[in-house]
Amino acid sequence: MLQSELTRDLKKRLSTVKGQIEGIIKMLDAETDPDKILVQFKAADQGLQKAHYLLMDEVFRKSLALKLVQVMNACPGNCQDADKIEYMKEQFPTLEFDQLTSNMKEINAIDKRLEKYNKNNLNKDLEDTPNVG
Numbered sequence: 001m002l003q004s005e006l007t008r009d010l011k012k013r014l015s016t017v018k019g020q021i022e023g024i025i026k027m028l029d030a031e032t033d034p035d036k037i038l039v040q041f042k043a044a045d046q047g048l049q050k051a052h053y054l055l056m057d058e059v060f061r062k063s064l065a066l067k068l069v070q071v072m073n074a075c076p077g078n079c080q081d082a083d084k085i086e087y088m089k090e091q092f093p094t095l096e097f098d099q100l101t102s103n104m105k106e107i108n109a110i111d112k113r114l115e116k117y118n119k120n121n122l123n124k125d126l127e128d129t130p131n132v133g
Contacts, residue, residue, distance in 0.1 A: 009054065024040045068089060075114055
């Protein structure tokens, strides 16, 4: 679920883009100078790109945050990626959009290593536990 503030912002931006597109259609009907039409196309495209960026930033940031929490919980503190996880946690608030996607790939790789690590340790612990009964 998107935050209501983001939803309002996206709707406002998309309404603006809608108005720009309607303006382009009117300009085409009125046989307006193509240079003026091109300016409106660029403005509409930039508005749509900004709305898209805001949505993707929210989605990736939220996904990364959830995965980071999951990995922090799975790392016993001495796992091979503990320093990397801590660094990503510290850097999270200031990450740019392009960094979010690369960090998401990295955190997924860490998660897979942790799953394997924790599964191996669980099996080892089970083997080392004496059979009572």
